[in-house]
Amino acid sequence: MDGRKQPHSIRQQRLHSNDITAEAGGLHNIQVSYNAPLNGELSIHYGSCDVVSSADCHHELGRTHVGNHPLAKRRAAHAESRPRRFVWLPPSDITTGGCLHAFSGETLVGRSAPVTVKSRKQRRWTAAADIMEAEGPWFDGVEYLKEKEPSDVFVAQTKAQTIGIIGGGMSGLMTSHLLDSVGFHDWKIVEASGRIGGRVHTAYLNGTRPDQYQYQEMGPMRFPVSITYPETNEALEIKDHRMVFQLAEVLNEQNKHDPDYAVNFIKWIQSSANAPASTSKRRPDGTVPGVTEYAEKPRYQDNANLTYSNATAVYEAEDAYSEWSSKVSTAEMAHNIYRAHKKAVDEGLFDFSEAGYLNYVLKLNKNITDQVDSFLDNSPSWGYENTYFSATEWKTIDMGLTRLPAAFGPQVINRTIFDTTVQGMSWNENTEKMTIEYRNQDDLFATSPQTMDFDYTVVAAPFSRVRLWRLPDYSSLLTRAITNLNYDQSCKVALMYKSRFWEHLEHPIYGGCGSTDIPGIGSICYPSYEINSTGPGVLLASYVSTTPARSVGALTEEQHVAMVQRAMVEVHGDIAQDEFTGQYDRICWEFNEYQAGAWCAPVVGQQDLYLPSYFHTEKHTVFVGEHTSYTHAWIWSALESAVRGTTQLLLDMGLVDEAKQITEFWMARWINV
Numbered sequence: 001m002d003g004r005k006q007p008h009s010i011r012q013q014r015l016h017s018n019d020i021t022a023e024a025g026g027l028h029n030i031q032v033s034y035n036a037p038l039n040g041e042l043s044i045h046y047g048s049c050d051v052v053s054s055a056d057c058h059h060e061l062g063r064t065h066v067g068n069h070p071l072a073k074r075r076a077a078h079a080e081s082r083p084r085r086f087v088w089l090p091p092s093d094i095t096t097g098g099c100l101h102a103f104s105g106e107t108l109v110g111r112s113a114p115v116t117v118k119s120r121k122q123r124r125w126t127a128a129a130d131i132m133e134a135e136g137p138w139f140d141g142v143e144y145l146k147e148k149e150p151s152d153v154f155v156a157q158t159k160a161q162t163i164g165i166i167g168g169g170m171s172g173l174m175t176s177h178l179l180d181s182v183g184f185h186d187w188k189i190v191e192a193s194g195r196i197g198g199r200v201h202t203a204y205l206n207g208t209r210p211d212q213y214q215y216q217e218m219g220p221m222r223f224p225v226s227i228t229y230p231e232t233n234e235a236l237e238i239k240d241h242r243m244v245f246q247l248a249e250v251l252n253e254q255n256k257h258d259p260d261y262a263v264n265f266i267k268w269i270q271s272s273a274n275a276p277a278s279t280s281k282r283r284p285d286g287t288v289p290g291v292t293e294y295a296e297k298p299r300y301q302d303n304a305n306l307t308y309s310n311a312t313a314v315y316e317a318e319d320a321y322s323e324w325s326s327k328v329s330t331a332e333m334a335h336n337i338y339r340a341h342k343k344a345v346d347e348g349l350f351d352f353s354e355a356g357y358l359n360y361v362l363k364l365n366k367n368i369t370d371q372v373d374s375f376l377d378n379s380p381s382w383g384y385e386n387t388y389f390s391a392t393e394w395k396t397i398d399m400g401l402t403r404l405p406a407a408f409g410p411q412v413i414n415r416t417i418f419d420t421t422v423q424g425m426s427w428n429e430n431t432e433k434m435t436i437e438y439r440n441q442d443d444l445f446a447t448s449p450q451t452m453d454f455d456y457t458v459v460a461a462p463f464s465r466v467r468l469w470r471l472p473d474y475s476s477l478l479t480r481a482i483t484n485l486n487y488d489q490s491c492k493v494a495l496m497y498k499s500r501f502w503e504h505l506e507h508p509i510y511g512g513c514g515s516t517d518i519p520g521i522g523s524i525c526y527p528s529y530e531i532n533s534t535g536p537g538v539l540l541a542s543y544v545s546t547t548p549a550r551s552v553g554a555l556t557e558e559q560h561v562a563m564v565q566r567a568m569v570e571v572h573g574d575i576a577q578d579e580f581t582g583q584y585d586r587i588c589w590e591f592n593e594y595q596a597g598a599w600c601a602p603v604v605g606q607q608d609l610y611l612p613s614y615f616h617t618e619k620h621t622v623f624v625g626e627h628t629s630y631t632h633a634w635i636w637s638a639l640e641s642a643v644r645g646t647t648q649l650l651l652d653m654g655l656v657d658e659a660k661q662i663t664e665f666w667m668a669r670w671i672n673v
Contacts (some may be wrong), residue, residue, distance in 0.1 A: 002268035005408040017379050021098075022114045024093035029156060029656040030061075030100060031085050032110070039067030040104050045088060046115070049099035057101060061088050062154025077158045084157035084185040087654040090117065120668065156654030163187040163649075164436055164454035164545050166422050169198020170635055171624040172460030173408045174247070174642035178666075180411065182650070182658035190436065190452075192461075193594045200635065202400030203585035205496040207539055210399035213530045215493075216494035216540045217401055218587045220635050221525070222268040224391030227334065238334045238391060241636045243666065244404075248659065250439050251407040263405045268394035269511025269528040276514035276524060279528035286449055287571075288516055290507050308371055317358050317372045324357060325349060325381045340384070341630045350380040350608040357381065374549065378603040384631050396528060404635070424451055424470035425457065427619040427650045434620055437470070456620045456653075458645060461485070463627055484628060487591030487597030489554050490545035493564045496583035500525060500537035501575050512542075518567045519553045522546060536581065543596060553588035561586055600627030615644075617652040637669075643667065 022028055030044070042064055047057030054060070064083065065071035073082040088100075094117050102110035163179060165172045168191035179187050189196075208214040223244050234238045246581040248263040274290035281291055281300045289300045295471040310313045327347045333340040344350060354373040369375070397403050424437035431639040434457045437449040459466060464487045470480070502509040510532075513525040522544035527537065542564040546551060552560055561584050568576040589598035602610070612626040624645035629637035643666045649661040 001302040002618050005020055013451040020113055022088070022094070022115050022117050023091045024117055024119055026088050026090060026092045027651075028090065029654070030083050030088050030090045030112075032082075032092040032102065033084070034082050037080075037392050038082065038104060038109065038295070039072075039214060040065065040111075041326075043202075044088075044100045045103065046088075046090070047098050047101060047523065048633070049097070049111070049114055049562070051101060054101070054103045054106060058094065058098060059091060061086060061100075064155050072349075075155065083155045085654070087153050087156055087656060089153075098286065123284065132152050133397075138561050153654060155344075156656075159183050159655075160186060161455040161653065162453070163456045163458060164434070164452070165189045165458045165460055166436070167191065167194075167198065167410070167460035167462075167625070168196040168199060168405075168416055169460060170405065170638035170643070171460070171626070171642045172198075173412060174639050175417070175458050175460060175624060175646050176412050177250075177408065177647040178642060178662055181665075182661055184657075187415065187454075189412055190415055190420050190422060190438070191439075192421045192465075194418050196412065197402055197405030198638075199595055199598070200401050200405050200588065201587065202220065202402035203494050203587075204249065204400070205585060206536075206583045210403070213399070213527075213533070214490075214536055214538050215400050216525075216527070216538045217396075218492045218494065218585060220401055221540075222270070222394045223265075223398045223635070224388040225395055226470070227330065227387075227390050228392045236331060236334050236577050239259070240337045240631070240640070241388075241634070243636050243639050246666070247639060248397075248404065248407075251366055251404075253394055255410060256406060261403075261409065263403050263407050264398045265395040266398045266529060268396040268636045270391070270394045270513060272510050272512025272514075272526070274505075274507040274509045275526065277515050278515040278517050280517050285573060286570070288574050290509070293507070293515060309367060313364075313368045314371050317362070317364055320362055320444045321354055321357055321372070321381075323483060325354070325383055330387045330390055333384050337384065337630055341382070345608050346383050349382050351604065352381060353377050353379055353604050354381060356604060370531075371665050378613060380604050382607070385633075389635070401635075405543075411544065418580055420462070422469060425472055425621070426470070427472040432620065436532060455651060456622070458649065459623045459624050460623055461622060462595060462600070465594070472619050472621075474621075475613065475616070477610065478616075478618060478623075480611040481606075485606060485610060486603045487590075487627075488599055488601040489553065489588070490543070490548055490598035491549045491560070491588040492540060492586070493542040493561055494563070494585045495541040495565060495568065495578070496536055496581045498536055498540050498581055499578040499579060500527075500535075500571070502537075502539070502572060503532055505572065513540075516567065516571060518570060520548060520563060522568045524571065525567075539568065541565070549588065550590065553591055557586050599633035600625075601632065615648060617648055620652075622646075622649050622652075 042053065044061040045057035046052050046059055051057055054641065064075065064610060066075060067080065075083055098110040098115055101108060163186065165175050166186055168189045172189055173196060176187055176189060186600050192422055201219040202208060202215050203218050205214045223241045224236060224238045225241070228234070245265065248265070251261070251263055271272065273292040276288040277291045277294035277300070279289065279294055279300055279302050281302065283290065285500045294300045328340050328344045328349065332343065352361060355369050355377050358372060359366060359369040366437060420437055420438050420580065421440065428434045428435065429497045433453045433455055436454065436457070438450050439446060439449050441621060443450070443572065463482050463485045467483050467494045509526050511526050511528040513523050515523050521542045525540035525543060533645045555563070565580055589595050614623050624641040626632050626634065626637040626641065628642045631637045643662060647659045650662070
């Protein structure tokens with residue numbers, strides 16, 4: 001009906017009054033315009049445009065109370081307690097040619113223009129909010145809302161909700177940005193440390209500025225871009241990490257290309273010809289040979305066969321495992337990590353580690369199995385990192401990866417509460433608010449914590465820390481995920497030298513990462529920036545993870561740094577001793593008070609079991625972070641989790657249009673789902 005003849009009218013948000021389109025089996029927001037006061041019950045129905053009774057309609061969207069009715073108090077956040085936006089899940093059997101109708105009791109009080117109903121079809125890309133599933137791409141947003149009570153789904157909430165984001169790492173920062181982008185501004189980041197960025201941490205040695213290029217990455221270092229196969233010159237783009245590059249574009253634009261906050265990418269050299277090789281053999285001068293020498297000169301190669309009890313059995317076992325684990329190909333992972341994840345679950349790759357598959361499926365004896373892959377390995381055979389490390393093109397951020405979280409600074413610094421250590425969360429069923437309990441350094445022994453309340457909470461802290469909090473009564477599955485999810489450890493040592501001497505050796509080293517057999521050292525990475533420049537230089541002199549990191553982490557800082565410096569002399573010669581400045585940085589993430597681990601590393605059975613629990617909003621709480629993503633240990637994983645988590649939060653509030661806005665902008669631009 002025309003608004004002049006009818007006291008109320010219904011219109012589809014953002015669509016012309018004569019062009020309302022719905023998707024059968026889809027998910028939509030509708031808006032109600034109140035042209036006159038309305039108090040009492042309000043219900044909305046879909047049916048033929050000439051119906052006068054709700055009983056004659058095809059289906060009911062939902063019902064609520066509005067205005068000054070006593071039961072409308074829960075809608076007090078809406079103007080005059082009259083919600084204007086509602087959620088519609090058109091059933092798959094809906095017919096075309098109908099209208100939306102508003103009833104107050106059984107009195108028809110409003111009608112929309114005719115609605116065109118289309119069948120739900122797969123587009124080139126689909127908003128992730130429409131198709132999420134725990135094993136494919138995310139969870140199904142339609143099914144998610146169907147599981148909720150109709151009254152909780154029907155009325156979309158206002159943007160006046162207060163949101164607490166616990167953790168100022170990459171997932172927390174991304175969540176805050178996404179909320180701002182759709183008009184949510186009443187949020188705060190609660191950060192335990194005095195900085196943003198979490199495990200993204202660039203060490204600028206000797207107090208230097210980023211533009212002096214005396215730094216190394218103590219957390220994430222680089223981003224895989226593509227794989228080029230030399231035999232065919234075919235390039236395979238690794239699509240998921242494109243989200244990092246998209247974010248940089250968005251932040252640069254947001255900051256109006258202010259050079260103080262600019263995020264620019266440069267080439268990262270992953271491999272170089274003369275980077276050290278992991279071998280027990282040495283050159284005549286006692287230094288460690290490079291990877292090219294190792295490959296070309298047999299005298300530098302260790303005879304691995306001598307260490308095997310049965311080399312033939314070992315090789316056959318390796319081949320058998322490779323055949324099974326390659327059921328999800330590099331190309332599939334590079335093209336669409338979500339579909340690859342679903343296929344990996346279907347193929348059983350999450351059911352066995354390499355050692356588990358060899359011993360329990362192929363029935364190989366334990367000795368052969370342990371020679372192929374240590375029984376210490378209990379990681380599922382989900383080989384996404386093999387794809388990433390197959391990359392032939394890499395990028396890093398000019399002047400350090402810390403530039404990426406720093407670019408959020410103008411947006412978040414004044415809305416971040418620093419040096420605030422959360423120690424618990426408690427849920428109030430009556431007010432439906434979460435109380436955050438925290439202590440600062442000066443009140444650690446206080447009997448009662450300080451508190452702050454939020455309508456919704458996004459937990460962006462790692463479970464390695466969250467498991468120490470007192471928490472509400474979450475579901476058993478989510479509680480077990482928080483308590484038991486495994487984390488790996490890593491240690492890094494960066495050393496500063498008077499010059500970039502490694503670029504002037506007999507066998508010069510220009511960027512790249514190598515390795516060594518020297519115990520406790522692991523990888524050595526040479527700076528990819530400012531090649532052949534003068535002045536001091538900084539090596540990532542040791543990068544170890546998993547079990548060895550726990551051993552070196554137990555050393556004192558002085559013992560550890562001295563051990564690494566001695567190794568640099570062994571690798572490069574006495575020049576490393578002459579050039580050492582005594583400046584260094586050292587981080588062992590397992591012993592970092594804010595992280596308690598380097599990255600999430602689910603053991604067999606954990607990821608496919610726990611992942612769905614992150615996709616249900618319990619007690620107005622959403623969990624994000626790299627540990628809640630399909631992949632782990634990468635910046636993109638944290639960013640992706642924030643897109644998922646924010647979308648989930650918006651769907652929980654009934655704000656479908658905003659959820660679609662986020663997924664269409666962030667997901668559709670870099671991956672086909």
